[in-house]
Amino acid sequence: MSIFQKLGQFTLDAFARTGRGTQFLSQVLLGLPSVLMRPTLLIRQLFMVGVQTLLIILVAGLFVGMVLALQAYIVLVDFGAEESISLMVSLSILRELGPVFTGLLFAGRAGSALTAEIGLMKSTEQLSGMEMMAVNPMKYVIGPRFLAGVISVPLLTLIFMAIAILGGYFVATELLGLYEGVFWSQMQAKVDFYEDLVNGIIKSLVFGFVVVWISVFEGYDCVPTSEGLGQATTRSVVHGSLAVLGLDFVLTAIMFNV
Amino acid sequence: MNTRTIEIMVGLFVAGAMAALFMLSMKVSNLASYGGDEGYVVKAQFDNIGGLKVRSPVSAGGVRVGKVSEIAYDNESYAAVVSMDIEPQYKFPKDTAASIYTAGLLGEQFVGLEPGGDEDFLKAGDVIDLTQSALVLEQVIGQFLYSKAQED
Incomplete structure (x- = not known):
């Protein structure tokens, strides 16, 4: 094959994948009402997807907050502005790091697991078996996982934000000797509920939707071999992470009017 | 499980x-600090507000008594109109003066209120007449250079 043929095939493949992904998404969304009729399936998936990601989110959030506070101190102490540590920590966490970190960690921890699980179900023909029994896998397998992921990511983001700010608080007050009251009052004076917190939550909703869509679709669309499953899992993490970072730029540009 | x-x-x-x-x-x-305690809004005109922003603090005697709720430009008097949301428990005489100060050399700007001696208090919608604009560093340096040049 010449290089032009390869390039053309690559492009056409990419478009075909996007088309299949959109078709897949509409089928999943159509199946969502019947997912809500069976909350047991949803709750089990919330446990698999959300609760089991909690630990990595807690640990990562704590350390991100602590490192941010240290870095902020190193820069700000030169200007005699070390009271603003809390402001720098909270704004970076609420606006950017909270949603982005959670999106990336979720793609790595839960997204890959979703892809592998659904991909293996496809490879071992469990999905087609369900279809043979007139059970729609969109409603029983894909739908609950999709919805659970979309619900989990904003909740995980909130927890990440809170724990990161507590981590920053610990470093600033215990290690660096900042006064407790200064820490909170600087933050409260400048952090806006709508502009900062709500925008962060909107970001996390978007990231959750996209990451879960990508990982569930990659599993459903994988080539049903062990190699294909491995590739699908890799693609799910890579595409999910890149989508989070790319969308973050777009959302920031829209939200903060630059 | x-x-x-x-x-x-x-x-x-x-x-x-x-x-x-x-x-x-x-x-x-x-x-x-948003809901609940609805404060009262008073306005003041400034020739120059410098770096004042919406939600900048309003303070009296160093105590935070409210925040800037709106900044607009008046086309008729060619001046900036700053609306200040003052918390209801604080009362100020009618002839209170408002000035724009900077906290520290490079810090944020805020509106400082200096109470006068009037017996009536400011109500919602009142306008503060005595105002002093923000100190713009370029202007101060310009004036300084100008006066130096005249001395020589």
């Missing part, structure tokens, strides 16, 4: 997230 354990874990997860949201909105952001 049985269904009940899973339900409890998921419940804890959701409750934890709600607690995080509560903490973020009450302790971190200034949501608590």
Whole structure:
């Protein structure tokens, strides 16, 4: 094959994948009402997807907050502005790091697991078996996982934000000797509920939707071999992470009017 | 793992997230200072507001008594109109003066109120007449250079 043929095939493949992904998404969304009729399936998936990601989110959030506070101190102490540590920590966490970190960690921890699980179900023909029994896998397998992921990511983001700010608080007050009251009052004076917190939550909703869509679709669309499953899992993490970072730029540009 | 354990874990997860949201909105952001205590709004005209922004603090004697709620430009008097939302427990005489100060050399700007001696108090919608604009560093340096040049 010449290089032009390869390039053309690559492009056409990419478009075909996007088309299949959109078709897949509409089928999943159509199946969502019947997912809500069976909350047991949803709750089990919330446990698999959300609760089991909690630990990595807690640990990562704590350390991100602590490192941010240290870095902020190193820069700000030169200007005699070390009271603003809390402001720098909270704004970076609420606006950017909270949603982005959670999106990336979720793609790595839960997204890959979703892809592998659904991909293996496809490879071992469990999905087609369900279809043979007139059970729609969109409603029983894909739908609950999709919805659970979309619900989990904003909740995980909130927890990440809170724990990161507590981590920053610990470093600033215990290690660096900042006064407790200064820490909170600087933050409260400048952090806006709508502009900062709500925008962060909107970001996390978007990231959750996209990451879960990508990982569930990659599993459903994988080539049903062990190699294909491995590739699908890799693609799910890579595409999910890149989508989070790319969308973050777009959302920031829209939200903060630059 | 049985269904009940899973339900409890998921419940804890959701409750934890709600607690995080509560903490973020009450302790971190200034949501608590939004609702409830409706203050009164007074206006003041300034020739130059410098770097004053909406939500900049309004203080009297160093105590924060309110915040800037709106900044507009008046086409007729060619001046900036600053609306200040003052918390209801603070009262100021009618002839209070408003000035724009900078906290520290490079710090943020805020409106400082100096109470006068009038017996009536400012009400919602009143306008503060005595105002002093922000100090713009370029202007000060310009004036300084100008006076130096005249001395020589």
